[in-house]
Amino acid sequence: xxxxxLPVNTSDNEYDIPENVLVTAATPANVSSPLxxxxxxxxxxxxVYAYLYVTEIQSLRDNDTREFNIAAGPNxxxxxxxxxxxxxxxxFNTSPVKCEGVTCHLQLIRTPNSTLPPLLxxxxxxxxxxxxxxxxxxxxxxSGEM
Amino acid sequence: xxxxxxxxxSPYTEPITKLTFTSDADFIKTGKSGKIQNVxxxxxxxxxxxxxxxxxxxxxxxxxxxxxxxxxLIVAMFTYGNYxxxxxxxxxxxxxxxxxxxxxxxxxxxxxxxxxxxxxxRSTSLQVCLVKTGTTTxxxxxxxxxxxRNDTYIPQSGSLKNLFRVYLTDSKDTIR
Numbered sequence: 540x541x542x543x544x545l546p547v548n549t550s551d552n553e554y555d556i557p558e559n560v561l562v563t564a565a566t567p568a569n570v571s572s573p574l575x576x577x578x579x580x581x582x583x584x585x586x587v588y589a590y591l592y593v594t595e596i597q598s599l600r601d602n603d604t605r606e607f608n609i610a611a612g613p614n615x616x617x618x619x620x621x622x623x624x625x626x627x628x629x630x631f632n633t634s635p636v637k638c639e640g641v642t643c644h645l646q647l648i649r650t651p652n653s654t655l656p657p658l659l660x661x662x663x664x665x666x667x668x669x670x671x672x673x674x675x676x677x678x679x680x681x682s683g684e685m
Numbered sequence: 686x687x688x689x690x691x692x693x694x695s696p697y698t699e700p701i702t703k704l705t706f707t708s709d710a711d712f713i714k715t716g717k718s719g720k721i722q723n724v725x726x727x728x729x730x731x732x733x734x735x736x737x738x739x740x741x742x743x744x745x746x747x748x749x750x751x752x753x754x755x756x757x758l759i760v761a762m763f764t765y766g767n768y769x770x771x772x773x774x775x776x777x778x779x780x781x782x783x784x785x786x787x788x789x790x791x792x793x794x795x796x797x798x799x800x801x802x803x804x805x806x807r808s809t810s811l812q813v814c815l816v817k818t819g820t821t822t823x824x825x826x827x828x829x830x831x832x833x834r835n836d837t838y839i840p841q842s843g844s845l846k847n848l849f850r851v852y853l854t855d856s857k858d859t860i861r
Contacts, residue, residue, distance in 0.1 A: 540855050553834050559860045565853035578848060587848075588840055634841060663850035667843035668802065670784040 541566060541658065543596035548625040554592070556627060561594050561660045570656040573610075574647040578664060585666040586635035587643055592661040593630060595622040599655070606650045607657035611636050611643070619650050622658060635667060686747075688825045689718035689735035699731055702861055706732050709828065712747045715739060719824070721766020727796060732827040733764045739815055739823045744780075746814040749830060751806045756835050759804055761813065762827040763789050764797035775821035780814040787846060789815075789823075797826070801847035803838045 543562040567574045580587060595605065609617035615636050622628060638644075643664070647657035687695070687706040695708035716737040721729070739745040751757060759781075765774050774791040779800055787800050815823035838845055852860065 540853070553837050555834075557860050559858075560852040563852065563854035563856070580848070586840075586843075588845060590838075633839075659853055661850075661852040664848045665803070665840075665845035666848060667840050668784075668786060668846045669843040670781060670804075672783040 540564075541596055544598050545596055545624050547594060547596065547627075549627060552627045552629070554590070554627075554629050556592055556661065561592065561627060562596065564594075564596055564658045564660040566656045566658050571649070572656075573649075574607075574657045574659060576645045576659070576662060578643050579641050580638055580643060580666055581641065583640050584637065585641075587638060587664060587666055588632055588635060589643075589645060589662060589664045590629065590631040591645075591659060592627055593620060593622045593658065594627045594660055595624045595658070596660070603654045604652055605655040605658060606653040607647045608650060610646045610648060612639055627660075686712065686828045687732040687735065688827055689716075689720075689737040690732075691718065697731070701730055704829070706827070709737060709747065712749060713737070713745065715742060715745045719768035721764055721768050722770075724766070729764065729766075729797075733762055733797065734766075736764065736766070736768060736824045736826045738768065739817070743817045744814050745823070746780075746812045747828060749811045749813065751809060751811045751830070752832070753806055753809050754835075756803060756805050756833040756838060757811075758829075758831040758833055759802050759811075759813070760827075760829040760831075761789075761800045761825060762797065762829075763791060763799070763824060764826045765791045765795075765824055766797075768824070769822075773821055775823055776819060777821065777823040778816040778818050780812075780816055781844075782812045782814070788818075791824075802844050803833065803847070804844040 541564045547561045549558050606621045686709040688709045690708040692708045692710050698705045716739045719736050719738050776790045776792050779786045
């Protein structure tokens with residue numbers, strides 16, 4: 540667990556994340572291991588969207604780099620991420636992902652260039668629900684004028 | 686909305702969440718008000734201490750006025766709290782209009798549960814419906830609607846049913 544030694548800037552973040560959420564973060568207990576987050580869904584066909592929120596909260600030395608890849612199963616990965624101070628990265632998939640079976644595993648894996656382990660401040664996950672039937676438009680009781 | 690709240694107690698500002706809750710009486714004409722029993726060790730904020738229950742009819746719906754095309758965060762809270770002294774935890778379905786949103790299973794989640802979805806209504810009226818699926822009586826404690834920015838939380842298709850939202854910390858606090 541890390542706690543911020545730097546101020547956290549959330550003013551421009553469109554996902555409206557409270558500052559208290561970002562002042563702490565997790566890194567893997569073993570610094571060379573990935574950070575793995577797992578959760579279950581109801582069926583193997585569930586379509587999942589995960590939103591990860593990342594900001595650098597430690598004061599890095601000049602020769603330190605924190606950089607990691609994000610992987611969600613063998614076929615899904617994100618380009619390397621290098622968190623910045625005073626900026627929050629909102630990282631999410633724009634196409635839905637199916638997990639293998641009913642358990643989803645998301646991994647943050649340090650790149651060979653990185654001197655530090657990966658870091659995650661907050662995460663939320665969703666499955667999609669389709670609403671195929673139109674909602675009824677009721678206009679009972681309305682007068683002639685709109 | 687604090688479901689089951691009497692109109693004369695409405696509105697009030699809940700001190701911990703700082704949200705203002707109103708009675709649901711203007712949004713639904715069916716159902717009755719119930720009060721949960723106090724359980725030692727469980728501290729519920731005021732909105733979850735009363736509920737609305739629906740002994741009659743298979744389908745009972747709240748009709749909410751919304752802005753068509755706006756991205757909304759819709760949250761429903763459910764706590765049974767043995768309001769009827771029968772100790773029968775309900776299990777029922779939750780619908781948005783004619784489409785199922787999720788199943789609410791208070792037999793599994795005995796201390797209560799929360800359903801959240803991010804959804805864009807296609808008309809100016811949104812119906813949130815509790816649908817009886819077995820012999821047990823549906824209940825609802827609170828219903829919240831919050832508009833979100835239209836450039837956030839956009840899936841390719843459908844609406845986003847929330848599984849969890851966590852921040853990584855060793856604190857036990859909930860943050861709104």
